[in-house]
Amino acid sequence: MTTTYHLALDCGAESGRVMLGTLSRSADNSDGKLALEELHRFPTGAIRIAGSMRWDVLRIADELRQGVKLAVKRSLPISSLSCDTWGVDYVLTRAGEPVLSLPRHYRDPRNIPAYDKVRKQLGEDAIFTETGIQFMAINTLYQLVAAKDADPGLLAAAERMIPMGDWFNYVFSGRAVGDASMASTTQLYNPRTRAWSWTLIEQLGLPKHLFPELVPCGTVLGPVTTEFATDTGLKAETKVIATCSHDTGAAVAGVPAEAGNDWAYLSSGTWSLLGVEHHEPVITPASRKYNFTNEVGVGHTIRLLKNISGLWVVQECRRAWEAAGITYDYTELTRLAEVSAPLKSLINPNDPRFVTADAMPEKIAAYCRETNQPVPQTPGEFVRCALESLALSYRRTLGELEATTGRRLTKLHIVGGGTKNLLLNQLAADATGRMVLAGPIEATAAGNILIQAMALGHLADLAAIRRVVRSSFPIITYQPRDDAAVSQQWAAAYNRFKDLP
Template sequence: MTEAVAAVDLGATSGRVMLGFVGHNELSVRPVARFPNLPVRTPDGLHWNILELFRNVTAGLAAAAREEPGLASAGVDSWAVDYGLLRGGRMLGAPFHYRDDRTVAAVETTHSAVSAEQLYAANGLQYLPFNTLYQLEAERDSGMLGFADSLLLIPDLINFWLTGEHFAERTNASTTGLLDITTGEWNETLISRLGLPAGLLAPLVSPGSSIGTLLPSMATEFGIPGSLNIVAVGSHDTASAVVAIPAATPNFAYISCGTWGLVGVELEHPVLSESSRLANFTNEGGVDGRVRYLHNVMGLWLLSESVRSWERGGDTIDLPALLAQASAVTSTVPLFDANDPRFLPPGDMPTRIAEWLSEHGRAAPQSRPEFVRSIVQSLAAAFSDAVRTASELSGIRVDVIHIVGGGSQNELLCQLTATLSGIPVLAGPVEATAIGNVLIQARAQGFVTGSLEALRSLVASAFSPQRFTPAR
């Protein structure tokens, strides 16, 4: 018997609601709703349009319930670190976007209270200027933190609006910098040292836990069955994506590639060495207590923001055609550091890349196909370096790289990653995050059983990855 669940997968540029079908040796997904996730700039900064996002989520769930009246459950995943502040259950303003620059001063203030070395020992996270703990320092500087009595990360906020239940799911909580790397619980000592209000953070739950059923008002308003169970999944989208790696060996590296490229290996225990901190590798929570030991690389944001810049100039860009032209480039293109922080904010990406190249004595590409080739090859180089470093720091000898997510469709990126790393690449599935979301729900409902390895075997049977061999 095949059972149906709904995966709400919210990415940093778009969202989707997917129906997942799971049965004995059966696994498939199909979209029922796709929608953009566009930030809004106001005089005080860059924000997420969370109300529009919630409207699209509920419309998508209603569509899923119409298609599958026996829908068993739904689960929500999203990008990390961002949150809504609440008081008495009401949101205090639109959540800030992590690409907003308000945390610049907050980083220094935070490190004056707790050094970077002490933070890494406490939370195991790589330094990123938009980590939640830096954002909260910025909230305090603005005076807003004093009004709040609770904080919910984006998936937890969506779940709260759906069910009225106030929880924090562990995989996403691990990205805040406030979770104890050794216990997996909120680090009350660190929270106190940072001067954050007591009781701000919600009780923790693990992937597979039931959050609750829909509020009657939500069920009536949106035409969704009130009996629909909302299940905590790996609510950090990368945690769900890693569940769906079709790995046949434990010695794999993964690249969950979309707006960001999350490059790493899966471990049983964190790596907290000084070498790991200096390499800026992070130890984030995975499903079933695994550790996602990884490094954030800028990802396809570099390409998509370049396309937006060219289109703002009045041109129409056919990206598949442009990628095909880039694949045909035979001349040497200049490479740049894809991790340079100047590439983080929205804006004129081609000009920034050209400026980086000029500063380093390299001529910028002259044509758009060469520019795209430069971007993709620079990303592949960054991915390869991150895999190599993850292997060295963790002690895992990587024998295959799995690329999942939207980047798995970029054949040039996959081939260059294989060639530059010298390691075979298996690309796909594209919808790994939604698939992992579905599988955790299905296991929670008893539709499938077993370890992560058993779930991954099901993925491997249902989705055949494309193989890329290192070119000589």
């Protein structure tokens, strides 16, 4: 029996964790099994200050450091670590200054004017042809233009723009790079040339020196810094690895799918990221029409996917009710939704109003009034509306994926924290008419750790990673309900949903 130990420093938009991964392999089970243990959890959420939304990356880095210290106390021979985070955000640095300014949150309101300006200036067709990326105001491209317009001195003072997950790996290794999975979220990366889009960068007048060296997913950056080793007690030879620094890339690596083209994945959490895996970019009139994105994964695979607002809508409703003095946990909100009447009110989760923070129940109510639908009255009705609308958006996106790729998608793998919402899993099966396979919850951490193992030579490839996931974690199957009346209800609801603005 051979056992190796690895740490996943996994940061999401609401919380971060340090996860210990134990990979055990024997002669008769060459790929092995993975066990995960959460050592440390902490909040990551945005800071609202002076009309802006920001990330306190120094506090997050310290929380990760504390989690690593807890791992070291186990006296285990930790081989490696890697950090993954949400996409599109970045940190500006220069020599002696690892953080020039607290980085802006992707939902910061100043992105909207830059989004409109750049699309008008360059044209959407030209941008999409160069990058193959879905148009969203949160993308790094628009953030950098907003920064250039609002504070050109800050960009001029910076030596590097390091994508968020890569920045934490930089802090721990001393090597500043952009891994391909994270770079591909920026809308400043060309997936055909596998390089920064110098064409767009020059057209936008962005300083070329800001953009770091690019490396493929699964690159060993080197040992931890002396400072980090001394502070945490890690051995000096512990490796820092750029796995998929973008958490969705790590999660898709952790999808327990078998070979074939009949499956799609859904990384379910604050965002719903629904797509298929391809071996080359899909930059076509169809992918442009449906606003798909081409993000990079392990082995330069392409994640052809769409970003959907996800459980963010429910999270923001809960936050609004909590601010009003009414506290619910997610289990209670789901129970209230389950006993509420089905398919009364629907929203388009990708309407721009639902992407920004604050006053979410009021936004849902206003949308329902504008579209002549019943206005939800109770927390259960609001949450049911959000979950059913998500499920219908999955149905639409799966149809668009089939139209774009020519594939027949019969299975939907749902991974991530959203799989804990059993109601949403069943709604997804009913709405799409497809088998749903839910799990693992910890797909991102599993993918992160198993890419580390692959980088160190313990696993052969992405197929081996997925074999380990299948043998290590329970997968729950949800079938569409075999009820003609239910199917008719969903069909009628989908027709209403398609007509929503």
